[in-house]
Amino acid sequence: MNENDFLIVDNKEIPIEGEQNLLELIRKAKIDLPTFCYHSELSVYGACRLCMVYVEGMGLVPACSTPPSPSMNVKTNTEDIRKMRKIIVELLLANHSQSCPTCQKSTTCQLQALARRLGITEIRFKNQSKNIPVDDSSPSIVRDPNKCVLCGDCVRICSEVQSVGAIDFAHRGANTMVIPSFGKDLDKVECVNCGQCARICPTGALTPKSEVDEVWKVIHDPNKMVVAQIAPAVRVALGEIFGMEPGVTTTGQTAAALRAIGFNRVFDTSFTADLTVIEESNEFIKRIQKNEFIPQFTSCCPAWVKFVEQYYPEFVHNLSSCRSPQQMFGALSKEILAAQTGKKREDIVVVSIMPCTAKKFEAKRPEFIHDGVRDVDHVITTQELGRMIEEAGLNFRELDPESFNLPFGFKTGAGVIFGNSGGVSEAVLRYVTEKLTGEKRESYEFTSTRGENGIREIKISLAGKEFSLATVSGLGNARQVLEKIKSGQAFYDFVEVMACPGGCVGGAGQPVFTNPVVRQKRTKGIYENDRMLELHKSQDNPYINELYTSFLGEVGGHKAHELLHTGYKSRKRIADEGMSLSSSDGEQTIEVNVCFGTGCFLKGAQKLLRDILVHIDTEQLGDKVSVSASFCFEMCEKGPVIRVGDKVIEGCTLEKAALAIEEERQKVLGDKTVNSMQ
Ligand code: SF4
Ligand code: SF4
Ligand code: SF4
Ligand code: FES
Ligand code: FES
Structure with a gap:
């Protein structure tokens, strides 16, 4: 881009000086656009849709994930945008446990602040909050899924900044939730109690445990x-x-x-x-x-x-x-x-x-x-x-x-x-x-x-x-x-x-x-x-x-x-301590075991595991395949490593995993046919 490049935000020329997205330029124009899922230190997720703006010739776009280009004409407060923001916040409130006066984040909650700022005095949608049990197993953090707005900030900070990956999205569609890995309580996963997820969480879904x-x-x-x-x-x-x-x-x-x-x-x-x-x-x-x-x-x-x-x-x-x-x-x-x-x-x-x-x-x-x-x-x-x-x-x-x-x-x-x-x-x-x-x-x-x-x-x-x-x-x-x-x-x-x-x-x-x-x-x-x-x-x-x-x-x-002084001990978990993530109730099960040790984590085991679970779901293999995660197969240089039945797959990708599952399925089917003929 040229030195003299600029775009227009609400009728004002704003110079483009290396900004990566429209949101940064809108902030430069001194406009505080609401956001839930954008943090400059994290990757762009673009899920909350609160930062939608109107760009002439493009229509409505999320400011946080739209790169700027010269001469763009951006409007941040059209009637449609204002209505949409209100609807998004009302929907979030309808899905939210409405216990604001007793919530620890009461005065610092960004959802509450946004509702106030947008002048929301009533919620036109039926309360959909599900009354999910609160997880207070951790000595440091309380997790209340009923207050989660699914912005994903906690997931990204835990994985991208802390490289721990103790929490992640689970399930799909209306059932999507953020939960500790493998659906366990927070004190049963690899959380190191740093609390950075609670610091960044815009609502009371993650809070420091009070004493x-x-x-x-x-x-x-x-x-x-x-x-x-x-x-x-x-x-x-x-x-x-x-x-x-x-x-x-x-x-x-x-x-x-x-x-x-x-x-x-x-x-x-x-x-x-x-x-x-x-x-x-x-x-x-x-x-x-x-x-x-x-x-x-x-x-x-x-x-x-x-x-x-x-x-x-x-x-x-x-x-x-x-x-x-x-x-x-x-x-x-x-x-x-x-x-x-x-x-x-x-x-x-x-x-x-x-x-x-x-x-x-x-x-x-x-x-x-x-x-x-x-x-x-x-x-x-x-x-x-x-x-x-x-x-x-x-x-x-x-x-x-x-x-x-x-x-x-x-x-x-x-x-x-x-x-x-x-x-x-x-x-x-x-x-x-x-x-x-x-x-x-x-x-x-x-x-x-x-x-x-x-x-x-x-x-x-x-x-x-x-x-x-x-x-x-x-x-x-x-x-x-x-x-x-x-x-x-x-x-x-x-x-x-x-x-x-x-x-x-x-x-x-x-x-x-x-x-x-x-x-x-x-x-x-x-x-x-x-x-x-x-x-x-x-x-x-x-x-x-x-x-x-x-x-x-x-x-x-x-x-x-x-x-x-004191001493420290290993907390490393090894392969025989597998955690079941999805289990088939079929007669003959294909066992898939994904290594979740450090080496494999660094090489993408977390994404691979998620992809395998989605694959099993979309291919309707849930009654035939059981998935578990283990810690370190002692083949760390070759990660991500998974085991399908007895076969170990090094440098595993979703394609390799899908192929191995299919081969194992054919093998099981073959064994079944032979058995029924005997
Ligand atoms: S406390 Fe730290 S390690 Fe634990 S889930 Fe939150 S960000 Fe991850
Ligand atoms: S850096 Fe300080 S505040 Fe953060 S976890 Fe360590 S001791 Fe606690
Ligand atoms: S727990 Fe908090 S930070 Fe994590 S997705 Fe929910 S609202 Fe966002
Ligand atoms: S801040 Fe842009 S979509 Fe959430
Ligand atoms: S971390 Fe996966 S084999 Fe060691």
Whole structure:
């Protein structure tokens, strides 16, 4: 296209400057066209039809999937378009569970907002909602299919951005649904609890699982001492719920609000992030010296840890053995507060306030439960804390700032930057550089670890040795990096991974956002926090040094291992653990088994499986063929691999699968004929 190319949107000339679709140009014209299924970071799906516009000579077209061309004349608000939008939203509402006042997404639901914006005051269609059971099996996410508008955003983010593919479309026509793979409950599939699907879901169909009621209960129990820890990323996002700009720091008001609600102590997870830096850096130095389990992977993101355990078990020993700051805090605070106050561990209740849904899962891992008592009892998200503050009737913006309790409320900037992708690497570099060179550095920033790219590579020379680091956010990016390490295409000494794009500032427990600018402002807010603090290196935190002297003993020593470290195990499933997806009730069944292991997934097993199921349906083979999925046939290089009867098909396509099914069917028919003749 030429430099001077333009098109017309609602009578205004808009220059075309490399935009991929009409929607981007319409937004450039400052028109907020409604959309449900378009997100710039995902592939174009074009299903919701809300973005329909009129183009002269073309008629009605979806703006999100129509490429721009010069001199197009686009109208976004004709009478027909306005009517159509209303009908689409009314139909969605008619198919929707109408429980808006009690829905968690009530104030942030895009369907509700659109109904308001389009002035819909009545629904002219009969309520068709089906009352499907709610799936609350996951510790992190609640799935209510009755509120789903089938935009497919969750399916695409889980598969395209996170490369997990735990949820997908199932059934056809009016029965189409989005469900976890193989029709199982969410806790029975490969979901890593990152919650990105819930973050992007425009309605209340996917929401973080709330623990607010349990927290109120312990607050009202006079026998309990209730202790809060606040994660770094929460401080730059909580204010948004109360109308403040993203990135504005609210630590003082948050501490005041928590005390007003009834928490007995208010601490900062950044303190144990400082402790993580010290333990993890020393572990790194030891590994480098022994040349063992390099690269070292960070382990503070539980969704990433589960991803490694489930898809790359060969790398579990590369994960740092350090517990996450949340879990270090739980173990340490219970031990120390019990000794100080004489209270029993079970009467000290640790409540984490996290930007994260995966932390809810992490707190329930059996490694972190001792004698039936969890190290961290409850995890609530930034959103949940916002609801508690609202329920308590506190005027958050007007609260007089208060400070955290000591000692676990004192942190350095290194502990705070954990909230951003790249923060752990930078904090570790602030420690390791001084430790290896034996010299105090004046400056503390390592800005090469920062940035928006999902994969950032850093080379650094220290004490005569070259180090290579990667900071990664988004699990799809992590998969790319792991595959390169596996194939020898890349070598790193240290790899930081955060499951959420941009790190915890973009976690699914944060106030709902879809515009990446919100996340960027939070990121900036975290670095400003670092600059405003007095100290910037974890090794300078006086309370951490005191903790080692008076309680923990040596860094990486016995006590530190008992309270601050852990181990991980493989969660890889192998071929004998097949999951039935469709079973024939015919007499003689053709067994089709599709490998769903990592290698095959990467080579398209998910699409192949879907195509095979559709083929069986359209060819009416449902009574003759049973389909199941298994994990890894140990032929990963040749994927996607399927088995039809006894025959293994490598590099399988739908055509090869259909042929093999037909051959097997002929064989079964032949056997039947022979049997009937005998
Ligand atoms: S929580 Fe994450 S892994 Fe699980 S279904 Fe949602 S996007 Fe996929
Ligand atoms: S669950 Fe939410 S994101 Fe997924 S298809 Fe339904 S409405 Fe869209
Ligand atoms: S990146 Fe942060 S918010 Fe996201 S899953 Fe990991 S720990 Fe949770
Ligand atoms: S946003 Fe274009 S069809 Fe959904
Ligand atoms: S992933 Fe190993 S054979 Fe399919």
